[in-house]
Structure formats: structure tokens, C-alpha cells
Amino acid sequence: MATDISILGLGLMGSALAGTLLKAGHRVTVWNRSAAKAEPLAAQGAAVAATAAEAVLASPLVIVCVLDYAATRQLLDGADLAGRTVLNLTNGRPAEARETAAWVTGLGGDYLDGGIMAVPQMIGAPGALILYSGSPAAFDRHEPALTALAEPRYLGEDPGLAPLYDLAMLTGMYGQFAGFLSAAALIASERRSVAEFTESLLVPWLHAMAAITPPMGTQIDAADHATDVANLEVNRVALANLETTFREQGVRPDLLLPLKAIVDRRVAGGHGAEDLSALVEELR
Ligand SMILES: NC(=O)c1ccc[n+]([C@@H]2O[C@H](COP(=O)([O-])OP(=O)(O)OC[C@H]3O[C@@H](n4cnc5c(N)ncnc54)[C@H](OP(=O)(O)O)[C@@H]3O)[C@@H](O)[C@H]2O)c1
Structure with missing residues (x-):
């Protein structure tokens, strides 16, 4: 009408x-x-x-x-x-x-x-x-x-909800772009095709990883951070390898360092056996 x-x-x-x-x-x-x-x-x-x-x-x-x-x-x-x-x-x-x-x-x-x-x-x-x-x-x-x-x-009814969710959606988007741009810089450091890497490898990988985030959301709601996927100690080592490799390739790891710092802090606090979902406890 x-x-x-x-x-x-x-x-x-x-x-x-x-x-x-x-x-x-x-x-x-x-x-x-x-x-x-x-x-x-x-x-x-x-x-x-x-x-x-x-x-x-x-x-x-x-x-x-x-x-x-x-x-x-x-x-x-x-x-x-x-x-x-x-x-x-x-x-x-x-x-x-x-x-x-x-x-x-x-x-x-x-x-x-x-x-x-x-x-x-x-x-x-x-x-x-x-x-x-x-x-x-x-x-x-x-x-x-x-x-x-x-x-x-x-x-x-709370008018603040739409902007809150909007900014949360943008947060997810900027995090994804931060990951994409860092990965692109790493591939470009060897003069490999970023376009080909993105289309044939990165995007399917990100789709697969997106599929495991709803179960992580359930874990966060329940404050239950047990894992049968990958624990924080394993992620700590991977992020340390990332930082060192970025530096060896002459690429700035700046966009990843805040995440690495939070993983390091959580593991140092004795929570190395937990799931990545546990990082939300460090953030809030
Ligand atoms: N573009 C997107 O992809 C997108 C996506 C989602 C949300 N949004 C949101 O939509 C809103 C508008 O974005 P846009 O892309 O349309 O921006 P834009 O093309 O830059 O247009 C900005 C508009 O704001 C007006 N404006 C600025 N200051 C003003 C003032 N003091 N008094 C009156 N009018 C004023 C401008 O008027 P003049 O023409 O006179 O300068 C123009 O109409 C933003 O909040 C943006 O975040 C945009």
C-alpha cells in the first residue's frame, strides 16, 4: 500500500x-x-x-x-x-x-x-x-x-539496540578485514598473487571458520570454555609463529598483536587448556 x-x-x-x-x-x-x-x-x-x-x-x-x-x-x-x-x-x-x-x-x-x-x-x-x-x-x-x-x-524497545548490534556487526567485519589485510601482506611479501590466494584458499577457509563461531557463541553464553577443537596453548604457539614470520618477511604484524597479547595473558593466567571462546572473559 x-x-x-x-x-x-x-x-x-x-x-x-x-x-x-x-x-x-x-x-x-x-x-x-x-x-x-x-x-x-x-x-x-x-x-x-x-x-x-x-x-x-x-x-x-x-x-x-x-x-x-x-x-x-x-x-x-x-x-x-x-x-x-x-x-x-x-x-x-x-x-x-x-x-x-x-x-x-x-x-x-x-x-x-x-x-x-x-x-x-x-x-x-x-x-x-x-x-x-x-x-x-x-x-x-x-x-x-x-x-x-x-x-x-x-x-x-530500547532504542540503543540497533546501534549496538550495528556496531557489533561492524566489529566482526573490521576484524575480518584486519585478518584479510594481514594475510594479503604476508602473501604479497613473497610476490605471490593475493587475488588467487584469496579466492581459492582464504575465502573457503574463512567460510569453514565462520561455521564454528555459533557453537563458540553458545559456549560464551554459558561461560563454558572447555574445548575439543583447539586449546589456547596451541593458539598461543601459532600466534607466536605468526609474529616471528611476519617480522622475518618484513611485514608488520600490528593488526594481530592485540589478539596475541590477550591470548598470552589468558594462558599466563593458567587457562591454556581453554577454548578461544575464553578470550571474551579477558575482554569484558
Ligand atoms: N554509504 C554506505 O555504504 C552506508 C552503509 C550503511 C550506513 N550508512 C550510513 O548512512 C549515513 C549517510 O551515509 P552516506 O554514505 O549517505 O554519506 P554521504 O554520501 O557523505 O552523505 C552525507 C549526508 O549527510 C548530510 N549532512 C552532513 N552534515 C550535515 C548537517 N550538519 N546538516 C544537514 N545535513 C548534513 C549531507 O548533506 P550535503 O549533501 O548537504 O553535504 C549528505 O546528505 C551515515 O550515517 C552512514 O554511516 C552508509
């Missing part, structure tokens, strides 16, 4: 969100600080608001997708938020989401926060995921329209 939706912020992501909602048949009003970015969307049928406050008035669902929460607050300041749902898809911290939720609800609006687990090209296509948290009633009301953007995953 076509609904009225406003989008504030037409950068790469905001433009993709607006374009996808237009294609899905919704009535879309857009606003951006630099007006020129609204032109391609106007050509696709979007209404262009002259001010952010005017865009807020145009629709019951107001999506904000800008650089940071300071910009979010700045552009909503003075707008009449009563009866509106503000959905903030701007990347931020749980504490900022909670503060913004309190501010919006204090002005009579509903608040949803969201974490976009996709790049602009993925919006509206299979594989895109958006995490939501905040007002359950607002999520229920707008879920049918939001489904056009990505698979929606509602995490709970």
Missing part, C-alpha cells in the same frame, strides 16, 4: 533509500542541505521540500540519513515532531540513540533507530538487512513500507 514517507539527507545512502521507496510506489518527499542532490529524485517523482521542517510536516514517517547525530538533531530542531515517527538511519552510538529517542518522544513523536547492514547498491535487493529498535507500535505501523528497503529485523 502506498504511504507518505519523507527522507532527510540525500547522500549516497539517503538517495538510494528515497529512490527505492519511489520505485516501490510510495509518495516520497525529500530534503537535503545542498538542494542539488534532490534533483534526480524529483525527476523520479519525489516532492522536494524547501526546508527540513516542511519535509517533516509532509509525512507521518520521517527517515533521517545524514553524517551523524549532531546533524540529525540540528536539522530536526524546531520541526513539529508531534504525531510523526522519526526513523534515524544515521550511524551512531547506543547512548546517542537513547538521547535522541527521549528528545523526540518529549516533543510528541515516536522514535525508531536503525542500522543499515548494506551499501547503497544493495538497498531494495535481496541480501540487504536493516536492524531496528525503539517504539514497537511505530515499527508495527511502518514495517510494511520499510520492507521495500531491506529485510527488517526488529531488536526491541
Whole structure:
């Protein structure tokens, strides 16, 4: 069913969100600080608001997708938020989401926060995921329209949950990139093809290792770090070999050293027989 939706912020992501909602048949009003970015969307049928406050008035669902929460607050300041749902898809911290939720609800609006687990090209296509948290009633009301953007995953009423999970997902991603970049530097140190190594060896290996992380999650939830896979003492030796080999190859092991330090500390504390999952006890 076509609904009225406003989008504030037409950068790469905001433009993709607006374009996808237009294609899905919704009535879309857009606003951006630099007006020129609204032109391609106007050509696709979007209404262009002259001010952010005017865009807020145009629709019951107001999506904000800008650089940071300071910009979010700045552009909503003075707008009449009563009866509106503000959905903030701007990347931020749980504490900022909670503060913004309190501010919006204090002005009579509903608040949803969201974490976009996709790049602009993925919006509206299979594989895109958006995490939501905040007002359950607002999520229920707008879920049918939001489904056009990505698979929606509602995490709970605490508005800080979507940014928390978003940042946890990014943490996993950056850890994977840190491993990939270190491995690539090691292979490149022998002038071997990184592309071939990545495709034929590393990616299948990472898939296999990803498959053993859900059982590790179960162990962490239960604080049971017994292992029949590989103990920390074995991992300590492997990481020591990595560090020495990196140095011998003239490659910086910097991205791996923090992990090695935590393994060393856990083993020195008498926990060498435990699973890798036990490192979470050192982190929290
Ligand atoms: N791109 C991605 O792959 C991706 C993926 C997931 C999540 N996100 C999140 O989506 C959000 C937007 O990212 P993007 O890639 O669209 O960034 P972008 O292309 O750099 O666009 C930034 C947007 O923020 C606006 N903006 C910045 N400061 C502002 C201010 N003080 N007042 C009003 N508007 C302001 C810009 O307006 P002007 O055009 O006037 O400069 C522009 O519309 C970020 O939080 C990002 O983390 C992006």
C-alpha cells in the first residue's frame, strides 16, 4: 500500500533509500542541505521540500540519513515532531540513540533507530538487512513500507539496540578485514598473487571458520570454555609463529598483536587448556 514517507539527507545512502521507496510506489518527499542532490529524485517523482521542517510536516514517517547525530538533531530542531515517527538511519552510538529517542518522544513523536547492514547498491535487493529498535507500535505501523528497503529485523524497545548490534556487526567485519589485510601482506611479501590466494584458499577457509563461531557463541553464553577443537596453548604457539614470520618477511604484524597479547595473558593466567571462546572473559 502506498504511504507518505519523507527522507532527510540525500547522500549516497539517503538517495538510494528515497529512490527505492519511489520505485516501490510510495509518495516520497525529500530534503537535503545542498538542494542539488534532490534533483534526480524529483525527476523520479519525489516532492522536494524547501526546508527540513516542511519535509517533516509532509509525512507521518520521517527517515533521517545524514553524517551523524549532531546533524540529525540540528536539522530536526524546531520541526513539529508531534504525531510523526522519526526513523534515524544515521550511524551512531547506543547512548546517542537513547538521547535522541527521549528528545523526540518529549516533543510528541515516536522514535525508531536503525542500522543499515548494506551499501547503497544493495538497498531494495535481496541480501540487504536493516536492524531496528525503539517504539514497537511505530515499527508495527511502518514495517510494511520499510520492507521495500531491506529485510527488517526488529531488536526491541530500547532504542540503543540497533546501534549496538550495528556496531557489533561492524566489529566482526573490521576484524575480518584486519585478518584479510594481514594475510594479503604476508602473501604479497613473497610476490605471490593475493587475488588467487584469496579466492581459492582464504575465502573457503574463512567460510569453514565462520561455521564454528555459533557453537563458540553458545559456549560464551554459558561461560563454558572447555574445548575439543583447539586449546589456547596451541593458539598461543601459532600466534607466536605468526609474529616471528611476519617480522622475518618484513611485514608488520600490528593488526594481530592485540589478539596475541590477550591470548598470552589468558594462558599466563593458567587457562591454556581453554577454548578461544575464553578470550571474551579477558575482554569484558
Ligand atoms: N554509504 C554506505 O555504504 C552506508 C552503509 C550503511 C550506513 N550508512 C550510513 O548512512 C549515513 C549517510 O551515509 P552516506 O554514505 O549517505 O554519506 P554521504 O554520501 O557523505 O552523505 C552525507 C549526508 O549527510 C548530510 N549532512 C552532513 N552534515 C550535515 C548537517 N550538519 N546538516 C544537514 N545535513 C548534513 C549531507 O548533506 P550535503 O549533501 O548537504 O553535504 C549528505 O546528505 C551515515 O550515517 C552512514 O554511516 C552508509
